[in-house]
Amino acid sequence: DAQAKIAYRGIPGLMVPQSISSEDFLRQAKCFTVTLFSDLDFMDLYNGSLELETLPDFLNDLCQADDIEAAVAVLEKYYTEKAAKERADLVLVPSRRHRVFKLATIWLTASVFLLIVPLIYLIFVQNPFKEKMLQADTAFIKVDYSGVITELERIDPASLPNTQKYELAYSYIQGLEFSSEQKKVILNNVTLKSDELYLTYWIQVGRNRFEEALDIAKRINDSDLILYALTQEIKQVREDGNLSGKDRESKLNTLESEYKKYWDSRSELLTSESSSNASTTPNPQDKASESKPSSEKKPVPSSSSSN
Structure with a gap:
């Protein structure tokens, strides 16, 4: 029933419980009450710390x-006061x-x-991304190519x-x-309908990421793109001041060997095509088509660019 009780210790007929004065009882009651409303130890309070502790107002009033x-x-x-406050603030449910x-x-x-997670993504990620897309479109319409690069770099x-x-x-x-x-x-091959890998190739070239560009060129299987990426990577390695002489020489040997392999393969293919064309008499329509630049033709770096 939440009622505090006082226990007397003794042995019936042999040891009478120790008598307690009203002053001692009052002190014990004060210490017990303080212990109920704090983490303080009863015996420490009883033995003298009751008068030294900093207590809430109602416990201070009790101690006085x-x-x-x-x-x-x-x-x-x-x-x-506490009961009235709880009746006013709390409801029993x-x-x-x-x-x-x-x-x-x-x-x-x-x-x-x-709901907050997608909202944060929309505000701090998606909206800025869309804004950059719009700014890039505006710069492209204005023929501000450096502005396009700045927005999307x-x-x-x-x-x-x-x-x-x-x-x-x-x-x-450009x-x-x-x-x-x-x-x-x-640019004849760069259109809105161009293969995404082809567009990505030129983006990586523009960003001087020639290893990524070379990988894309190999996936496209275009010898001209491969040779151009190799040419640029060779140039980049030669100008890299952070490489040691040994590392630079090793990388250059690897790249130049790969360049020679693709250059020889391309030369053999062109020679084979030339021989095949020489043995065939084209009709007037074929001549007209040959006079036009092929839509699949890519820039070819000269062999001297690998040296």
Whole structure:
């Protein structure tokens, strides 16, 4: 029943329980009450620390009481105030309703969290990404190719929509060191309908990522693109001041050997095609088609560029 009880220790007929004075009883009652409302030890309080501890107001008032009646009055006063406050602030509800409310709160919190995650993604990731796409489109329309590159330079090509991938590849090609005729041939193949790998190749070339460009060229299986990527990578290795002489020589030997292999293979293929064409008399329509640049033709780096 939550009622405190006082126990007397003794042996019936042999040892009478030790008598306790009202002052000692009052001190024990104070220490016991303080122990109930704090983590302090009863014996430490009883042995002298009661007067030294910093306590809440109502416990301080209790400790100032001079007799049992005053102590009871203090406790009754604070009990009445606390009970009135709880009646005003709290409502007694059935345990079942409390469980339902608790579960509903948990599910509501989880739902809010699940909604916040996509909202954060939309605000801090998707919207800035779309804004960059729009800025790149605007720069491309204005023929501001450096602006297109600036807007999209930190975005992985795989994440770019096809339109912006085309714009970025086109912009990078404009800044590469090609003759007007070479650039014209390349740009004839760069359209919104171009293969994504082909567009990505020129993006990687424009970003000086020649190893990635070489890998893409091998996947496309285009010897001209392979040779150009090898040429640029050879140049990059030669200009890399962070490489030791041994590492530079090793890389150059590997790249130049690979360049020679593809160059010889390409030369043999062109020789074979020339021999086949020489043995066949083309009709006028074939001659007309031969006079036009092939839509599949890519720029061919000269053999001297590998040396």
